[in-house]
Amino acid sequence: MSKSIGFYCPHCGTRMHVSSRKKPSPLLHELIVQCRNENCLASFAASLEMVRPIQNSINPNPDVQTGLPQHKRQWELELEHQLKSLELLPEIADEQKNYVEGFISALFHASTIDLTRAQTYRQRLQQIKLL
Ligand SMILES: [Zn+2]
Incomplete structure (x- = not known):
């Protein structure tokens, strides 16, 4: 799993790749992003959170609609x-x-x-x- 995502390395500006991800909740994804610049190689933990719906699913998951208590x-x-x-x-x-x-x-x-x-x-x- 090594997908490009819209994060850019703060040190060198190279587009970063996702090297691993966790899903603490359906709405929150925690990623490890790595710089692919061989002269940099910085990596970061990053969070991607879906903060509000723009359009509701036509087939919503009831657990997601009510929200998870820990989040x-x-x-x-x-x-x-x-x-x-x-x-x-x-x-x-x-x-x-x-x-x-x-x-x-x-x-x-x-x-x-x-x-x-x-x-x-x-x-x-x-x-x-x-x-
Ligand atoms: Zn970099």
Whole structure:
């Protein structure tokens, strides 16, 4: 396995080749890239991460759609934290619920989460509001 990829050696500018790869999650690939310049031979560990979908698969893998817990993004951890604290203490001020609602909308409009995810989070929020 030695494929050319769009990484260029920072020392000499030669296009680098992938000498090995690991796949810690379906969305994250860790690569070892090597410079092929015989007068350089630098190598690096590199990460290739798919950060958001541009177009959904017509045959999506359900594990990928929900995201893997070990690779949850920072915003997602923040949102989970906010929702959990509201679920534990539903009497918390309305401002915090409005904040979470705004957060969900912002993520959706920035295409960070899809409609299904946004609705799941909104449903959780609505259940808290009914308490
Ligand atoms: Zn080089």
